[in-house]
Amino acid sequence: MPCIFCEIENVIFENELAKCFYDKFPVNQGHILIVPKRHCNDYFSLKSEEKHSIDELIMRSKMLIDSIYRPEGYNIGVNCGEVAGQTIFHCHIHIIPRYRNDMDEPTGGVRGVIPHKRIYTQEVI
Secondary structure: OOOOOOOOOOOOEEOOOEEEEEOOOOOOOOOEEEEEOOOOOOHHHOOHHHHHHHHHHHHHHHHHHHHHHOOOEEEEEEOOOHHHOOOOOOOOEEEEEEOOOOOOOOOOHHHHHOHHHHOOOOOOO
């Protein structure tokens, strides 16, 4: 079966080793995915040059999203493996803009992947 990320055509921008495009099923307005051009399963399979290229596109994506949508925060996420929620096995990095009141209680951020672990109390030392 062909990989949809290898064949994606609606690219926002790209560099030699990576490309980015809007997520087809966005979590929030402006949600972008960044993928390496080389097909590899997950982040841990990337070469250091690919990581550098992806980081460059993360920053370019942020500047674009900032200029169009003006979010108040971001989540950057990568799912590695089926048990982590990965459904397309071509490495992809989510750039998710966050807006005030887009959820009732954002405390815990990415910890929300396991809902009962999301809310926690920090103790001051």
